[in-house]
Every structure is written in structure tokens, then in C-alpha cells.
Amino acid sequence: MRNSAWRIGAAVALLATGLAACGGQSSTSSSGGTAAGGDSGIKVGILHSLSGTMAISEVTVRDAELLAIEEINAAGGVLGKKLVPVVEDGASDWPTFAEKATKLIAQDKVATVFGGWTSASRKAMLPVFEKRKALLWYPVQYEGLESSPYIFYTGATTNQQIVPGLDYLKEKGKKKIFLVGSDYVFPRTANKIIKAYAAANGMQVLGEEYTPLGHTEYSTLVNKVVQAKPDAVFNTLNGDSNVAFFKQLKSAGVTAEAMPVMSVSVAEEEVKGIGVDNIAGHLVAWNYYQTTENPANTKFVEAFKAKYGADRVTSDPMEAGYNAVYLWAEAAKKAGSTDVEAVKKAAGGISLDRPEGKVTIDGENQHMYKTARIGVIEPDGQIKEVWNSGSPIKPDPYLKTYPWAGGLA
Amino acid sequence: MTATVRGERDTVGLAPPGPGRPWHARLLGPAAFTAIAVLALVVAPLALEPFRLGLLAKYLCYAIVALGIGLAWGQGGMLTLGQGVFFGLGGYAMGMYLKLHDAGGHLPDFMVWSGVEKLPPLWVPFGNPVFAIAFAVAGPVLLALLLGTLVFRQRVRGAYFAILTQALAAATVILLVGQQGLTGGTNGLTNFFDLFGQDLAADETQRGLYLVVAAVLGLLYLVARQLVRSRFGRLLVAIRDGEDRVRFLGYDPATVKTVTFAVSAGMAGLAGALFVPVVGIISPALLGVVPSLELVVAVAVGGRFSLAGAVLGAVVMGYAKTSFSEQFADGWLYLQGALFILVMTLAPKGLLGLAARARDLLPSRRRA
Numbered sequence: 001m002r003n004s005a006w007r008i009g010a011a012v013a014l015l016a017t018g019l020a021a022c023g024g025q026s027s028t029s030s031s032g033g034t035a036a037g038g039d040s041g042i043k044v045g046i047l048h049s050l051s052g053t054m055a056i057s058e059v060t061v062r063d064a065e066l067l068a069i070e071e072i073n074a075a076g077g078v079l080g081k082k083l084v085p086v087v088e089d090g091a092s093d094w095p096t097f098a099e100k101a102t103k104l105i106a107q108d109k110v111a112t113v114f115g116g117w118t119s120a121s122r123k124a125m126l127p128v129f130e131k132r133k134a135l136l137w138y139p140v141q142y143e144g145l146e147s148s149p150y151i152f153y154t155g156a157t158t159n160q161q162i163v164p165g166l167d168y169l170k171e172k173g174k175k176k177i178f179l180v181g182s183d184y185v186f187p188r189t190a191n192k193i194i195k196a197y198a199a200a201n202g203m204q205v206l207g208e209e210y211t212p213l214g215h216t217e218y219s220t221l222v223n224k225v226v227q228a229k230p231d232a233v234f235n236t237l238n239g240d241s242n243v244a245f246f247k248q249l250k251s252a253g254v255t256a257e258a259m260p261v262m263s264v265s266v267a268e269e270e271v272k273g274i275g276v277d278n279i280a281g282h283l284v285a286w287n288y289y290q291t292t293e294n295p296a297n298t299k300f301v302e303a304f305k306a307k308y309g310a311d312r313v314t315s316d317p318m319e320a321g322y323n324a325v326y327l328w329a330e331a332a333k334k335a336g337s338t339d340v341e342a343v344k345k346a347a348g349g350i351s352l353d354r355p356e357g358k359v360t361i362d363g364e365n366q367h368m369y370k371t372a373r374i375g376v377i378e379p380d381g382q383i384k385e386v387w388n389s390g391s392p393i394k395p396d397p398y399l400k401t402y403p404w405a406g407g408l409a
Numbered sequence: 410m411t412a413t414v415r416g417e418r419d420t421v422g423l424a425p426p427g428p429g430r431p432w433h434a435r436l437l438g439p440a441a442f443t444a445i446a447v448l449a450l451v452v453a454p455l456a457l458e459p460f461r462l463g464l465l466a467k468y469l470c471y472a473i474v475a476l477g478i479g480l481a482w483g484q485g486g487m488l489t490l491g492q493g494v495f496f497g498l499g500g501y502a503m504g505m506y507l508k509l510h511d512a513g514g515h516l517p518d519f520m521v522w523s524g525v526e527k528l529p530p531l532w533v534p535f536g537n538p539v540f541a542i543a544f545a546v547a548g549p550v551l552l553a554l555l556l557g558t559l560v561f562r563q564r565v566r567g568a569y570f571a572i573l574t575q576a577l578a579a580a581t582v583i584l585l586v587g588q589q590g591l592t593g594g595t596n597g598l599t600n601f602f603d604l605f606g607q608d609l610a611a612d613e614t615q616r617g618l619y620l621v622v623a624a625v626l627g628l629l630y631l632v633a634r635q636l637v638r639s640r641f642g643r644l645l646v647a648i649r650d651g652e653d654r655v656r657f658l659g660y661d662p663a664t665v666k667t668v669t670f671a672v673s674a675g676m677a678g679l680a681g682a683l684f685v686p687v688v689g690i691i692s693p694a695l696l697g698v699v700p701s702l703e704l705v706v707a708v709a710v711g712g713r714f715s716l717a718g719a720v721l722g723a724v725v726m727g728y729a730k731t732s733f734s735e736q737f738a739d740g741w742l743y744l745q746g747a748l749f750i751l752v753m754t755l756a757p758k759g760l761l762g763l764a765a766r767a768r769d770l771l772p773s774r775r776r777a
Contacts, residue, residue: 051742089738094597095690096734099464103735106460120596124690127600131610145522183586184595185523192524212583213595408524 041084042077042338044069044325045104047115047125052092053214053239057317058117060269061139062087064318065114067307068325078329079336086110094124101125105134111338112137114324117317119143119185126151135340137328139321141264141286143189144397145408147365150340152347154320154327154359156287157367157397158193164372165234165262165285166197168387174231174260176204180221180245183210187236190264193399193408194234200404206230215241218248225259226252235263242266246278256281267315268383276381286316287370288356289383297355313381314355323354323368327361358392367395442627449623459612466619466687468727469626471704472720473680476626477673478708479719480633484642485669486649487566490701491574494581495549495674497696499681501585502548504598504691505532506541511602518600523590531591538605545682546675553674557667564663566652575698582697597692604686615687622683626720629676633716636672645669710752712759721760 046065048058069083077083086108088100097116104110105128112135116122119142129136129150141156169177179194181187191208198205206228209221222245225233237245242263249261262283268290271279290301290313300322301314327350332338335346348363360369369392375383399405449469454462474492481487508517509532516528535541556577560570585592592598607614636642648655648662655662685691694700704723711722729748733741756763 050739087738089734089741091734091742093694094595094599094692095688095695098599098688098690099467099731100734102460102463107458118595120692120694123596124599124692127689143522185589188589188594189522210587212586 040081042081043084043086043108043110045108045110045113045115046085046087047090047097047100047104047113048117049092050089054092054117057269060315060318061117061321063308064304064322065325067304068322071303072325072329078332090115090121094120097121098124098128101128105132112328114139114321133340135343137324139324140317143186144399145189147397151366153367154324155317156370157395158190159396159399160287160370160372160393161264161285162190162193163197164389165264165374166194168374169232169262170201170203175202176206176230178206178225178228178230178233179208180233181210181236182213182238182241184213190236193405196404196408211241213238216244218245222248222252226254230259233259233261235261236265238265242270243274246274250278267317268313269315271377271381272313276379280377280379282377284375284377284383286375287373288316288319289373289375289385290314291382291384292356294355294357296353300355319355323359326352360392362395365395365397367397369394446627450620454616454619459615462619463615463687464731466622467684468724469622470680470684470687471727472723473626473629474677474704475708475719475723476629476633476716477676478704479713479716481670481673482708483713483719484637484649485645485666487666487670488571489574489673490571490705491578492677492704493578493696493701495553495677496681497581497691498548499545499678500685500691500695501598502535502541502545503682503685505535506538507601507604507685508598509536519593519596520590525590529591542682545678549674549678550671553671554667557670561663561666578696578698578701582693585693595693597690599690601686601689609686609689618687622687625679625683630716630720637716641665706749710749710759712761714758715761718759718761725760
């Protein structure tokens, strides 16, 4: 026992030395990072899941953000300095997102962070950014009802994706809908909004079903849907579950003509995984498709394929991440500084022509004006736009301008 | 002392204080403990940046859980793959208090966006910090007593017990995720501001919390060590190595195992309650099957047959996770897995077992 205690003493002493060494080492490595970008480099954090269940989606956003940084650097950087990305892995684990965000801010002293995908990861990072007064650019459509002064939301909020999706179904005469979603905060909150909308617009919600994230057994659920005979299904399933759900739906003989499924978390990348045979003809709601026509998108798609391979596709969250870097760079240029408060102040009203069309930062809630687009999945795996809102929609995360949403927030 | 005897002693874990050892050898244990205590309580807070100190506090929280696993598994042979459940109970109890305190009479933020209109009755008592902290320990203890009584009386052990605890962890996660209005769902509870009037974001508060965690770990280590060295501890090890023999000798293994399991659950609960203000979040992801397994792996890496090995393993694996993932954001999981495989193949008794073997090779030590 005594000797074992002695051993422990030695081991812990070693460990403490290691820890201290790491502190020293990382400070040298960060100064090394600065040197890599020239003495005048600006460090920016990139924090997505590179491992775990979300990696398949989040890696694509990281790729798009790195592309934007490369392009900005090639064009001379920001305020005469090159951007130096510091990449961390959120590991599909929400507390890890909070830890790595703290590391990027406290140790690497990055000017801003681009990161997150799931709402849970954003909720975990929010207190870190608010308490340390640092900036996060969050690139994915989400459930709304949030507006942190230290987060810029470059994906859609509900009135730019879900509400237009419902408007489209209503316009097509789909009166009875069935809600299917993964069991977490985005689908649950989204469905709450959908039910309020339905009640006010003479639509009927026939059922509401949730399955755990990663669930792949959908025969029971599809039976329920088929028996309820809805005009359409509103799908907020995330990730792998979509593969099983759409396969099951197809084998139950449900066609997109008879019962279209409107999905809000299925983009070009996911269509590849689901198998285009299973999902062709169904609907999706986003703000951007690879097929969206404008010069900025042609340039983005070409540059992305050149850097990462011709078989890669671009999608809405990737484009929103790509935009985030440009919007931040623009705000920093306007502010003449990368200081957080100065950038925040300068950001309001900034308007850029992006692959999705014109994007303008709403200075009040730090969301974007975005054009809503409904698309139908084509047999080649691409998405064809069948409707758009015409002009960018003002972001309204709390749905204050919608009378039916009064009881929600 | 021959090598064989020494080897056996290591399997048993902790030897009784043996006579015939030189006085300086007897002082080594307390001296090492004091040295580590000074290192942890004085040197670390001065030497580490606040962010790193916060991480160390997190590892030490895990070390408290690991200490409990070392007791239940290393000493008692109960492979518990569901310690996350107890950790989570403690964590949620603390999280609920912090949320209610921050909300100051209003509804916590996540209930508002989950469509809850009135504070659920389950939450009401957690507004009281004394109740919340007491529950963080008593809740897991009672649950473990109940579970232990049901399971150990039926002589469920080995793989069946392990599977049962793992299933409990999986079921708990599904339950928590499904009750979004009550538990915050997948997000869990986060965004805390204030602990007993102290700003949780302040460096001083975090340093204070670190000291509390380190002190609690030290105290619990001493308690666990006394427990292991007591008659009860000898009985526990005996049950691990031959449960039926102990029963034939007239002892009741079920009671001993249940009590040990409850102690380890209480430790996990307390660790959870400390973890929440340190890390600032409690979510189902922290108490499911994977984190529960990670802790068992950590105990195996450190050396499950000694309590110090369990603590060491938790700190080493926690540190390895942070450091690997910072250096190699893309492939750190492989490194972590490799570390586990390497330690398990080269040193089945963990890092401390390895250290013991290395020491045996030293001729000067042989004499002792």
C-alpha cells in the first residue's frame, strides 16, 4: 500500500508536469499558428463535429467554411491580414462544444467562431459566448425563439423555412397533415409552431410521431401514417432515420403524388444517402439549392468541386456556413477592426450577393433576410425549385408578426 | 518478499499495514498523499490558466465517479456500466436548482419554448439548494439500494449485472430525451449564471469550485480507503474472489454488495452535482451508455485493483481526450482507442500495475 501510494505520487507528479507542459506547449503552438499566417494573421475558430453521429453533415460545413477562408485570403485577407483557421472537433457531444468553444476563445483568442449544427450544440455554446462576450456564427436552419446578442444566425429561422413550407402545402390544397420528427428540440418546437399554424389556417393535424435520433425501424410508424390518410406529411426527421423512413414509405406503396412529404432537414447531401429512388418527387424547404441560378452560386459550386472533388454536392447549411465567413469579414472591414462589439455594431444592414441570392443582416436580432425556396427532388439527386418567396423575408425568430403564433413564445 | 507474493497482493488490492517494514516505507503513503494534496490544492490553482484549471476540475469530477467504480468493480467485482445514471441524477438535481434560482420565480427558459405553462410539481422542491444537494447524493443511494436489493438477492451477477446496468443507462437517456418540457430533452439543462451569489463565469468562482472538487475527491478517497481496509472491505474482496465461499462462511454477500453499490452511486451523484457548476451543462449525452463505458475504461486504464488507480485513470483519460482532440481534431478518437488497447495489452492491471512491475525490476526495491 505504501509503495503503491508512492507510485501514485510519482504518476500524478508526472501528470501535473504534463499538464503544465501542455499549457506551455499550447501557448507556443498558438504563437506558431500566428507565425504560420504571418505576424499579422487573424485567428478564427471552426467548431463542428468531425467525429460521432453528426460528423457526416458537419464536415461538409467545415469544408465550405475553409473554402471561404481560403478565398478571402487569396483576395488579400481582412484588414490586410490573413485569416488563420483553428479547427476543433465538437464530437457530436454538446458539452464538448462548450469546452472547445471556451478553448478557442480563452486560449487561442480567436476573433470569431463559425460552428455548430444541432440546436443542442448551439444551446450548449450560447452561455460560453455570452459570458465571454465572443462571437459565434451559426449556419443551420433552426427552430427560432432565440436571439442571442453574441450569435449571428446565418441559416433560416422558422418564418423563412417552415412557415413558407406550410404556406406552400396550404396553397396546394393539402388540408390534412401528419407530423413525423426526431425526438429533440428542433422537431418538437417546429411541430408546436406547425400545430399553431394549422389551427389558424383550417388545416388538420392527424398525428404527431417522434422517434429517437438514429432510429431506423419505421414499419409501425409508416403504417400509422398510411392509415391516417393525410394529404401530406411534414417531416422533421434528422440524419440516418430519413433513409429508413423513406425506404419504408416507398415499400408501403406511398407515392409522392398521392402523399408528398415536405422535409426540412433533407438537402442534397442527405439525398445521396437516402437513395434518390426512394425520395424522388418529394418536397423540401430551404433557402438554397445547388441548382439555384445566379453568378455567385456558379462560382461557389465550381470552387467547391475544384477543391474537394467533382462528386461532392453543395447544400443549404454549407452555403450558410460559407456565407457566414464572408459576412463576418465584411463586418470586420466595415468596422475597421475585429473587436467583437465593433463587428456587431457594423454588421447590421450589411448586404451581400450570395449563392442563395441577396442576404442582409438584420442588426436587431442578428438573423439574415433570406429568400425561402420550396424544391422538389429530381431523379438525378438534385433539387428543382418550384416556388420562392420572390424577395428575401425579414427574419422573425419569435414569430411576432404572425397573429396565430401569439401563444408560442 | 518474493515476486509471487507481491503479485498476489496486487490482485487483492490493498494489503493490511504489514509489520516489519522500515519506518520510512510506512511514511511514504501519507507523504505521497500530502504531496499530491499540496500539488492539487496549491500548485495547480497557481500554475494553471483558468480554462485549464476548469478542465482539471472536470477530470476530478470524473475521478470521483471512477473512485466509486474502483470500489464497486475493482474491489467488489460488480462491473457497473450504468454509473452515468447516478451521475446524471446528481447533475440534474443540481441543474434544476441552478435553473430555478436563475429564473427567479419565473419558468426556466427551456420550459417556455417547450410549451410548459406551469412549473411541474417534480421541480418545486429543487428550488431549495439543501434539498437539491441532499437529493444529489440520497437519490442515487436510494436507487442503488433498491436496485441492489432486487438484483443481488436474486444472485444476479457478472455479465447479467453489467447488462442490466447498461440497459438502465440507455433507458434513462430515452426517458430524459422524451420529456423535453420536464428535462430539457436532448439539450439538457444549461445556461446557468449564479451559484450562491457567485457569478459562475468569474475566474475566482471557478477556482473556488476547483478547490471544492479537489477537496471532496481527497476526502472521499480517504473514506473509500478506510472502507477497503476495514473488515467490510476484506469481506468485499472475498466476495469478489469467491462469493459462494463467503456465503458458506455465514456472511450475506447481497448486503455487502448492495451497500458498496450504493456508496459508489452516492459518489457518482455527488460528482454529478459538482460537475454541473464546473462545466455548466448536464445533458442526456453525459450519462448514457458511452460516457458510462468511458469511465469504466478509464478505471481499467488506471488500474482497477487500487482506488488510486481508478482516480489516476480518470484524470489520465480525461486529459488524453482533451489533449488528443486539440492536437488532432480529425483523428483523435483513434489515438484514444489506441491508448486503451496499448495499456490493456501491455499492462492488464492498468498503469499502476505497470508501475508496480517496473518497481519489481529494480534491485534496490527487491530488498524491501
